[in-house]
Amino acid sequence: MAEAQYEVLGIGNAIVDVLARTDERFLLDERLAKGSMRLIDAAEAERIYGRLGPATESSGGSAANTIAGIASLGGRAAFIGKVADDQLGRIFAHDMTANGVAFRTPPLAGGAPTARCLILVTPDGERTMNTFLGAAQDLRPDDIDGALVGASAITFLEGYLWDPPLAKDAFRKAAAAAHAAGRKVALSLSDSFCVDRYRGEFLELICGKAVDIVLANAHELRSLYETSSLDAGLAALRADATLAAVTNSGEGSFVLSAAGIEAVPAKRVERVVDATGAGDLYAAGFLLGVARGWPLARAAALGSFAAAEVISHMGARPAERLETLARGDGYAV
């Protein structure tokens, strides 16, 4: 098999984040479940935005954040996702390519605007997300470049792709193309409510080996197996998946493989300013390490390092070049 041109190709919703600080009251008034993601339509997006205080905008999207993180770590990365031909779409495209990511999905012309996610950051650093999918709704199988998939060591897909109507077909096409080329497929479970919406299909993908690597946090894992026990969830996922990494916020993470379950400590941070992107950046470090054939604990440690950087400031993407920061911290990337 030829050496992969890209270490990781991400496929996901192309979203611009609108980040605003709010108090706990705002979540209660709006009846929002803290820490979760919910889908909203254009009218609801306008209404909530009108209630929000001053905000800042930055490129986001779960798999897109992971891919940006991989590029920031010095990895070779590509992305497929749908923006509109508008100002926010150009911002999203800029921030991917400026990072060194190959991003060539043609923008949607004349349809919905670029997706945005209204992210409410509470004083405890937790984030609660309200996503208007806009143009990201239009991702379809035609957007999947089979040659690009075949040229990538790992194709990484986000569970959120189950929300847009045709994206799951795009997902399946990509997974099949990856396996046909002898490459790996990774899936992030995205969000516990997302798992709740698509539990059966996600389990089928994992148990049917359409997916080789699973990324989840403890909430998503418990939702997947409808259990309150983290240990039971870990054991079940280890039995079902070839390889998995499960994060447990400040407690660290677990790597699940045929060799067993290995606990990896989290990297401590002084203060969690904004948890947005924590899981996405953990995935960046972990997947890059796996693509490079590192021992799994080393890959997980790089994931923890990348997550620690992103929760130390507002926004879901690294504020500085991770490759430089990591080397300064003694990580061999």
Added chain:
Amino acid sequence: MAEAQYEVLGIGNAIVDVLARTDERFLLDERLAKGSMRLIDAAEAERIYGRLGPATESSGGSAANTIAGIASLGGRAAFIGKVADDQLGRIFAHDMTANGVAFRTPPLAGGAPTARCLILVTPDGERTMNTFLGAAQDLRPDDIDGALVGASAITFLEGYLWDPPLAKDAFRKAAAAAHAAGRKVALSLSDSFCVDRYRGEFLELICGKAVDIVLANAHELRSLYETSSLDAGLAALRADATLAAVTNSGEGSFVLSAAGIEAVPAKRVERVVDATGAGDLYAAGFLLGVARGWPLARAAALGSFAAAEVISHMGARPAERLETLARGDGYAV
């Protein structure tokens, strides 16, 4: 005279900032004068943006930052400035009104896009600005609501308004309306290169008393009087202006009035993350204090407080509600 409905009305270029970290090399390659602002056209904006790394977007504009700061301090504030009817224009308008600012200037339809400023932040925290004026070029006398000017204790204008072709006429109309209503007019000198472009006109405004309050930093002051001596500049400005405040970065500021020249210390910050907005936020505290009839040193101290907050993070606007922060710090606002 009726009590003013607004404490400060700001008139300025309505701009969205695109903030990106760069190294010193980038400034050298592009032959940019660190710490300054230069005007660029649409093509140059595209070219530089293409060379920039990942960025974040947030509302900016010098007088607009000051007005947002005043609202954040709990002041009653209004703003006049021109955006386009596009996504960035809606972001700018949102961030003003979400702050409690009265902002009702109709957006420009079918013309240039909303102005943006590409801000390069070097590792020392300094910012170097490249402004594409876009729709802000279209601010004209018709946009000045005389009743709004008359209802505002202070009308604050930025020197950058000399750049768009018709904005200086808007400026003059606003200043005349303010004085006709028995109100005060304040002018920020904006930037040393801006002072160099319009030195004669700025001096005429100050000496002719079209302006009552002058805000400047030490570079702008030296440029205004073409002197290398800060003391000579301070003496000259005190002779020419009714009231002035001159900032000297980490060294503190000077308040110049008939009573003399008073030095006010700067508020120390742990690390200057991004100097963008320092002068604008100093003006916010100072003008609010003057509008409230405070002793001048107390107004300057509130200015230093607001400036210290904004240089402690990326972006030109407060990251938290300044009124709350100030009270927590013992300022009676």
